[in-house]
Amino acid sequence: MIGLIILAIFVSMIILAIFIIFNRDLPHSVILFMGFGLGSVVLFFLFSAPDVALTEAVIGTGASSVVLLVTLLQVRRKERKR
Amino acid sequence: MSSIGFIFIFLGILFLILSSIGLLRMPDTLTRMHAGTKASTLGSLLVIVGAIFIEPTLWFKLSLLGFFLLITNPLSSSILARSTYLKFGFLNKSGIDDLKDNK
Amino acid sequence: MSIKQKISIQTISVSFVVSIMIIILLGILLNFTTQFQPTLGSDLLAINANSTETANAVTSVVTYFRGFDTLGEVTILFLSIFGVSLGLEGFKEKLNIFSYQNTLLKIGVDTLFPIIILFGIYVIVHGHLSPGGGFQGGVIIASGFLLMFLAKGDDFSINHKILELVESLSGAGFILIALLGLLVTDRFLGNFIPIGEVGELFSGGIIPLIYIFVGIKVSAEITALLEYFIRIKDVR
Numbered sequence: 092m093i094g095l096i097i098l099a100i101f102v103s104m105i106i107l108a109i110f111i112i113f114n115r116d117l118p119h120s121v122i123l124f125m126g127f128g129l130g131s132v133v134l135f136f137l138f139s140a141p142d143v144a145l146t147e148a149v150i151g152t153g154a155s156s157v158v159l160l161v162t163l164l165q166v167r168r169k170e171r172k173r
Numbered sequence: 174m175s176s177i178g179f180i181f182i183f184l185g186i187l188f189l190i191l192s193s194i195g196l197l198r199m200p201d202t203l204t205r206m207h208a209g210t211k212a213s214t215l216g217s218l219l220v221i222v223g224a225i226f227i228e229p230t231l232w233f234k235l236s237l238l239g240f241f242l243l244i245t246n247p248l249s250s251s252i253l254a255r256s257t258y259l260k261f262g263f264l265n266k267s268g269i270d271d272l273k274d275n276k
Numbered sequence: 277m278s279i280k281q282k283i284s285i286q287t288i289s290v291s292f293v294v295s296i297m298i299i300i301l302l303g304i305l306l307n308f309t310t311q312f313q314p315t316l317g318s319d320l321l322a323i324n325a326n327s328t329e330t331a332n333a334v335t336s337v338v339t340y341f342r343g344f345d346t347l348g349e350v351t352i353l354f355l356s357i358f359g360v361s362l363g364l365e366g367f368k369e370k371l372n373i374f375s376y377q378n379t380l381l382k383i384g385v386d387t388l389f390p391i392i393i394l395f396g397i398y399v400i401v402h403g404h405l406s407p408g409g410g411f412q413g414g415v416i417i418a419s420g421f422l423l424m425f426l427a428k429g430d431d432f433s434i435n436h437k438i439l440e441l442v443e444s445l446s447g448a449g450f451i452l453i454a455l456l457g458l459l460v461t462d463r464f465l466g467n468f469i470p471i472g473e474v475g476e477l478f479s480g481g482i483i484p485l486i487y488i489f490v491g492i493k494v495s496a497e498i499t500a501l502l503e504y505f506i507r508i509k510d511v512r
Contacts, residue, residue, distance in 0.1 A: 098301060098302060101301050102298060102301075105294055105297065105298075106294075109290060109294070141407035141408075142334050142407050142408065142409065142412065144407075145399070145407060145408055145412040146411055146412050146415065149412065149415040149416055149419055150415055153419050153422070154415065154418065154419060154422065154498065154502065157422060157426075157502065157505075158501075158502070158505050161505045161506065162505070
């Protein structure tokens with residue numbers, strides 16, 4: 092049962108990663124990246140590493156996304172069309 | 174005792190599912206926010222109450238968690254609504270605009 | 277080859293890789309059980325039960341058995357913050373880029389900020405009893421300061437001199453404790469404080485002290501980093 096839950100989180104994280112890479116709107120990518128971090132938090136917890144889960148919950152969904160969003164505010168919003 | 178807790182958790186999960194359905198189905202930003210924040214606040218609080226019923230020794234930490242949810246969730250929904258108003262302007266059809274003066 | 281063909285080939289290859297990964301993961305995870313074979317972890321637990329006696333075995337690995345590696349990690353964090361501050365110091369205009377003023381937000385953040393700081397201190401101090409520790413608690417305290425930066429605008433600012441002083445003093449405290457261990461016992465980061473009862477707050481020898489110093493250092497560093505990122509303007 093727990094294997095199925097872990098499998099579902101893994102698959103959704105892979106799909107999220109593909110969306111993050113192929114998204115043209117960069118702030119949307121950052122928001123999806125926060126979701127990716129949330130999935131990895133649940134995975135760390137299920138693999139019985141709550142220390143790493145706590146760190147990832149604060150850094151991956153809080154601090155790093157704020158740093159990325161501030162950097163995007165400084166630079167530009169859209170990815171350039173190829 | 175624990176069966177009451179499971180009933181509370183079931184109700185909470187029901188509210189969370191309803192809020193996510195509303196988040197997907199609603200037409201514009203403010204109604205989506207309405208579904209996404211209020212119903213999910215109630216759902217999380219019900220889950221916490223159910224957890225208190227299942228594990229009564231943890232009541233202090235869990236009620237602290239509920240207090241934290243009660244502070245943060247309405248605050249963030251208010252900030253979201255205000256920034257939506259500042260960005261997209263006046264969305265209401267009733268003609269009453271309370272935020273007109275303090276933009 | 278046109279752009280459309282290229283994109284479709286990319287999509288096909290990506291979906292192929294994803295399906296292979298899903299099949300492998302399905303094979304692994306459907307056989308996943310929580311009872312692992314006894315390996316290095318059980319040995320470490322046995323040593324931990326005899327020597328340091330902390331309730332959280334991860335903490336004793338991080339700060340006692342591999343304490344020198346923790347010193348290296350803290351140094352890496354310090355060097356990264358040093359590089360960021362060196363690169364961003366030259367830009368003149370230092371205003372908070374979040375100039376959004378709201379009374380409700382300010383009052384709510386005033387209520388939340390002490391709770392977050394208290395939770396961070398709890399996580400740091402109870403690092404040898406429960407999951408968490410210096411790095412986690414330090415980052416939680418830094419996120420509290422980030423909330424203040426976001427909500428208060430220019431009303432809230434932190435003196436960089438004080439941050440640097442706190443950070444360097446805590447780093448010096450870490451090394452001082454390690455050198456005291458070298459003097460009193462026979463090894464760097466040796467334990468020279470008596471170990472109390474397992475599960476109490478004042479137990480575990482030097483492990484809580486080291487984690488407190490690491491927590492202060494990490495919180496000061498991450499706060500300085502976030503402050504640099506909030507206050508820069510016109511970099512392009």
